[in-house]
Amino acid sequence: MQSSNAGQARRQRFDRIVAVFHPDMYRYAAWLCRDKVIAEEVVQESMLRAWKSLDALREDAAARSWLLTIVRRENARYFERNRLETVDIDNLTAAQSALLATQPDDDLGDMRAAIYALDDDYREPLVLQVLMGYSTNEIAEQMGIQQGAVLTRLHRARAKLREKMQTGKAE
Amino acid sequence: MSAGDTTMNCDEYRQLVGADPNFDGGAGHRNECAACQAYRDEMRALDARIRQALLLEVPEFVPPALQGVAIENVVSLPARRRVTTPAWFALAASVALAAFVGLRFAGNAELSANELASEVLAHVTHEPDALRVTDVAVTDQHLGEVVPATIARMDHSAGLITFAETCPINGNDIPHLVIQGSSGPVTILLLPQEKVSGVIELDDGHRHGLILPVGNGSVAIIGTKDEQLEQIQQQVLKSVQWST
Numbered sequence: 192m193q194s195s196n197a198g199q200a201r202r203q204r205f206d207r208i209v210a211v212f213h214p215d216m217y218r219y220a221a222w223l224c225r226d227k228v229i230a231e232e233v234v235q236e237s238m239l240r241a242w243k244s245l246d247a248l249r250e251d252a253a254a255r256s257w258l259l260t261i262v263r264r265e266n267a268r269y270f271e272r273n274r275l276e277t278v279d280i281d282n283l284t285a286a287q288s289a290l291l292a293t294q295p296d297d298d299l300g301d302m303r304a305a306i307y308a309l310d311d312d313y314r315e316p317l318v319l320q321v322l323m324g325y326s327t328n329e330i331a332e333q334m335g336i337q338q339g340a341v342l343t344r345l346h347r348a349r350a351k352l353r354e355k356m357q358t359g360k361a362e
Numbered sequence: 363m364s365a366g367d368t369t370m371n372c373d374e375y376r377q378l379v380g381a382d383p384n385f386d387g388g389a390g391h392r393n394e395c396a397a398c399q400a401y402r403d404e405m406r407a408l409d410a411r412i413r414q415a416l417l418l419e420v421p422e423f424v425p426p427a428l429q430g431v432a433i434e435n436v437v438s439l440p441a442r443r444r445v446t447t448p449a450w451f452a453l454a455a456s457v458a459l460a461a462f463v464g465l466r467f468a469g470n471a472e473l474s475a476n477e478l479a480s481e482v483l484a485h486v487t488h489e490p491d492a493l494r495v496t497d498v499a500v501t502d503q504h505l506g507e508v509v510p511a512t513i514a515r516m517d518h519s520a521g522l523i524t525f526a527e528t529c530p531i532n533g534n535d536i537p538h539l540v541i542q543g544s545s546g547p548v549t550i551l552l553l554p555q556e557k558v559s560g561v562i563e564l565d566d567g568h569r570h571g572l573i574l575p576v577g578n579g580s581v582a583i584i585g586t587k588d589e590q591l592e593q594i595q596q597q598v599l600k601s602v603q604w605s606t
Contacts, residue, residue: 202428205428206425209423209425209426210423210425213420213423214420217418217420217421218416218417218418218420221418222416222418227421231421235424235426238425238426239426239428242426242428244493244494246494247493247494247547249546249586253568298411299411299414299415302411302412302414302415303415306412306415306416317412317416318416320382321409321412321413321416322413322416322417327381327382331480331484332483332484332566334484335481335484335485336484337477337480341381342377342378342381342382343381345380345381345382346376346377346380346381347380349380349381349383349405349408349409349412350380352408352412353404353408356408356411
């Protein structure tokens with residue numbers, strides 16, 4: 192009985208955590224892999240892995256960064272397994288196009304395409320900072336690089352987006 | 363840089379604001395430079411648009427099917443379980459602990475002490491699976507594969523190593539081990555190629571540890587914030603003897 196209660200409590204804890212952070216997990220995965228279908232797969236795999244190792248999460252306060260770390264690793268595993276090649280933005284699959292498609296607002300669509308076209312090294316820290324609210328120190332930890340490198344990448348990412356959006360306006 | 367810093371030039375200020383439009387420093391420069399003030403406003407406006415663009419529509423949450431998914435070997439530890447003495451891994455022994463702190467790193471791969479410390483700490487967080495609280499040890503065979511005799515001499519008779527994998531640190535494949543400490547999992551990275559000239563202290567706010575000089579290499583030990591590492595540290599220093 193005790194074991195069953197413990198199992199139930201564990202499941203409830205897991206459900207609560209992943210339900211709250213599912214949007215962050217999905218968006219992070221989607222911007223890492225730039226493909227909606229793969230992102231959903233990565234998130235599902237991440238949830239399974241999180242379930243298996245839930246007891247390693249000592250405090251729920253750390254759940255978000257813990258889950259995002261798992262997503263990052265699962266994304267890398269996915270690409271290692273499938274050995275996918277980098278995709279040219281002019282040659283997208285339907286799922287990739289879907290990531291960019293949608294809104295009637297041209298400016299939003301242009302910005303989305305510009306972010307999509309950024310190199311992984313620039314896009315990821317930008318997502319972590321702007322969307323996830325990570326500090327540059329936390330981004331450095333998550334990505335395993337120096338804080339100075341994070342600052343440089345963020346600065347360059349914004350410079351590229353600024354330039355692209357200005358060029359777009361001029362055209 | 364302090365908020366009132368007037369020594370900053372335009373390039374420096376824009377680098378910092380470009381990296382973080384919410385950067386609040388450099389007020390001295392900003393107040394005197396209308397162009398940089400405008401640049402900051404532009405960056406903030408750009409960030410609002412970036413954020414909007416990043417907010418992709420999220421598909422409906424589908425809870426994963428967990429029935430039959432093993433959570434094998436994962437148990438909760440009592441709050442303050444102690445590690446029994448030399449149980450976890452034992453080697454023949456031989457290195458004295460350098461008792462000085464924060465000395466320069468003397469490695470052969472151009473990493474400073476800070477860089478090595480950062481890489482070590484970053485690696486710990488990259489392996490969330492490793493930090494499971496569990497009472498199931500890895501097999502002797504697996505441990506032998508991860509720590510081959512060519513790296514270190516090791517006695518497999520002992521204890522509670524619950525994770526062992528080969529991982530890259532500074533371009534070298536090294537053994538990454540985890541033992542169960544009194545407050546949770548403790549990471550041990552054997553770094554035979556990273557020579558340090560003294561103890562390097564590690565602290566990222568969530569966990570703390572040390573990189574200890576051991577022969578011509580070093581060993582990193584990282585535990586949770588409240589983990590007492592002294593006993594583990596002594597065991598490590600008694601235990602590691604590089605083969606290289």
